[in-house]
Amino acid sequence: MxxxxxxxxxxxxLVNGAVPLALLVWDQSHNxxxxxxxxxxxxxxxxMTLIFLTLTMAVTPMRKITGLNWLIQFxxxxxxxxxFYGCLHFLCxxxxxxxxxxxxxLTEMLKRxxxxxxxxxxxxxxxxxxxxxxxxxxxxGGKRWRALHRLAYVAAIAGVIHFYMQVKADVRLPLxxxxxxxxxxxxxxxxxxxxxKPVPAAALKPKSEA
Amino acid sequence: xxxxxxISEREVTPAxxxxxxxxxxxxxxxxxxxxxxxxxxxxxNPVGSGKVNTPAIQGLVTPTAAEEAAGFRVNEPETSLxxxxxxxxxxxxxxxxxxxxxxxxxxxTKGWQVSVEGLVNKPRVFDLDDLxxxxxPEERIYRMRCVEAWSMVIPWAGFSLSKVxxxxxPLSSAKYVAFQTLLDPKRMPGQRSDVLDWPYxxxxxxxxxxxxxxxxxxxIYGRALPPQDGAPIRLVVPWKYGFKGIxxxxxxxxxxxxxxxxxxxxxxxxYGFYANVNPHVDHPRWSQATEQRIGEFGRRPTLxxxxxxxxxxxxxxxxxxxxxx
Numbered sequence: 001m002x003x004x005x006x007x008x009x010x011x012x013x014l015v016n017g018a019v020p021l022a023l024l025v026w027d028q029s030h031n032x033x034x035x036x037x038x039x040x041x042x043x044x045x046x047x048m049t050l051i052f053l054t055l056t057m058a059v060t061p062m063r064k065i066t067g068l069n070w071l072i073q074f075x076x077x078x079x080x081x082x083x084f085y086g087c088l089h090f091l092c093x094x095x096x097x098x099x100x101x102x103x104x105x106l107t108e109m110l111k112r113x114x115x116x117x118x119x120x121x122x123x124x125x126x127x128x129x130x131x132x133x134x135x136x137x138x139x140x141g142g143k144r145w146r147a148l149h150r151l152a153y154v155a156a157i158a159g160v161i162h163f164y165m166q167v168k169a170d171v172r173l174p175l176x177x178x179x180x181x182x183x184x185x186x187x188x189x190x191x192x193x194x195x196x197k198p199v200p201a202a203a204l205k206p207k208s209e210a
Numbered sequence: 211x212x213x214x215x216x217i218s219e220r221e222v223t224p225a226x227x228x229x230x231x232x233x234x235x236x237x238x239x240x241x242x243x244x245x246x247x248x249x250x251x252x253x254x255n256p257v258g259s260g261k262v263n264t265p266a267i268q269g270l271v272t273p274t275a276a277e278e279a280a281g282f283r284v285n286e287p288e289t290s291l292x293x294x295x296x297x298x299x300x301x302x303x304x305x306x307x308x309x310x311x312x313x314x315x316x317x318x319t320k321g322w323q324v325s326v327e328g329l330v331n332k333p334r335v336f337d338l339d340d341l342x343x344x345x346x347p348e349e350r351i352y353r354m355r356c357v358e359a360w361s362m363v364i365p366w367a368g369f370s371l372s373k374v375x376x377x378x379x380p381l382s383s384a385k386y387v388a389f390q391t392l393l394d395p396k397r398m399p400g401q402r403s404d405v406l407d408w409p410y411x412x413x414x415x416x417x418x419x420x421x422x423x424x425x426x427x428x429x430i431y432g433r434a435l436p437p438q439d440g441a442p443i444r445l446v447v448p449w450k451y452g453f454k455g456i457x458x459x460x461x462x463x464x465x466x467x468x469x470x471x472x473x474x475x476x477x478x479x480x481y482g483f484y485a486n487v488n489p490h491v492d493h494p495r496w497s498q499a500t501e502q503r504i505g506e507f508g509r510r511p512t513l514x515x516x517x518x519x520x521x522x523x524x525x526x527x528x529x530x531x532x533x534x535x
Binding site for chain 2: 008011012015016019020023027032033034035036038039040044097099104108111112113114165166168169170
């Protein structure tokens with residue numbers, strides 16, 4: 001992959017990630033968010049957070065399975081989009097559901113299990129967003145940075161349970177997210193377990209670059 | 211010797227043209243992908259809208275001033291017909307509130323009958339027309355508070371349930387009234403999934419059922435109920451959460467013991483038998499102190515018994531409403 005092409009794909013992700021936001025803003029200003037726009041905004045921004053979290057988590061398995069190492073270059077932007085929509089999700093809850101009341105936002109967040117999980121997911125993403133720059137990766141060192149960024153697993157798991165818990169009865173969609181997440185995490189687990197086993201010398205031969 | 215692979219200077223696409231073409235192509239890809247994402251977003255987030263063209267209800271009666279004062283007509287702006295008919299909880303058709311109207315379109319209610327039976331002197335299977343002739347339809351403007359913390363103001367057409375119950379002469383042993391929705395997965399596609407235990411059932415205590423505010427409704431905004439709102443006949447109990455208002459009723463059964471009700475059987479710690487609107491008793495997962503009135507921007511405080519405390523408070527005198535939620 002040429003640097004130029006990478007930049008173009010990054011632009012593609014940047015633009016496409018903003019499409020849902022643009023449509024939300026457009027629909028809101030044209031009164032087209034349905035009967036309960038407040039709820040629609042909260043739900044949709046939450047859904048976008050989960051979609052981007054899932055996409056972010058899919059990068060490494062995809063890269064390893066396909067051997068397309070350049071895929072890694074898009075992970076940061078996907079992760080930052082997850083954080084961005086997560087922040088919007090929280091702001092929608094704070095403004096529309098809690099009417100800008102800090103006190104009632106805090107009491108609700110501490111009282112409701114699904115909100116504790118949602119807050120956990122969002123808070124877990126903060127250090128990830130903060131340390132997403134190249135400078136921060138250098139400063140922390142790859143090993144420590146990678147360890148810190150395992151928080152993404154916490155965010156994804158807490159986020160999906162948060163979604164599951166607030167559904168009234170039809171849990172099919174949360175279960176789809178849970179299943180995809182289970183596959184992505186399962187892949188890592190299997191990989192980790194395989195790497196811990198002594199590897200035959202032949203398998204240690206470096207693979208040719210794709 | 212001339213190198214056959216050598217490309218002459220003239221054959222090379224000029225840099226400007228090359229980059230132009232590339233830029234053009236990329237702009238095309240960018241635009242196409244954004245459109246595709248937009249279309250996917252639209253597909254996944256359909257917003258309900260559509261027309262309601264059910265027949266007008268003849269001879270709609272406006273309640274008297276005294277009745278109005280007794281809670282028959284609330285003096286708050288009515289929710290639009292569009293919102294009332296495109297934001298529905300009716301899992302028999304879809305669990306997506308905006309998806310109920312399209313899923314319920316064309317629901318056939320021809321030959322509808324309602325059986326009123328159980329501990330009564332004169333059990334009877336009513337043809338819908340006969341049931342609706344029991345009393346002229348009255349316009350009742352009620353608040354509707356969903357357990358999900360949103361609310362509407364709905365102009366129903368209907369009459370007190372007590373008029374039907376009196377007609378079949380309840381026995382003194384009848385302490386509760388049990389209601390049942392149609393069970394027909396062919397006509398109600400949501401019943402093909404086991405998201406709830408079908409058929410939907412609800413119940414009231416006898417004194418609740420006899421209260422004049424509890425009505426059987428057959429219309430909204432002066433028109434027959436569209437399928438998504440519970441055609442052809444449904445229960446409306448304005449001081450209780452919306453899920454008590456069972457839709458598309460086929461059976462009313464007078465019984466001695468508290469009947470099984472769908473949501474409280476599904477999650478007994480979250481939905482009680484009484485389900486009276488109560489801002490002081492939270493749903494375990496969310497606060498019931500405020501509500502989103504559909505069509506308004508900010509949130510409203512939720513009122514005790516949904517604002518019908520003066521009318522129905524006495525039914526629950528001395529009861530622990532935290533326990534009997």
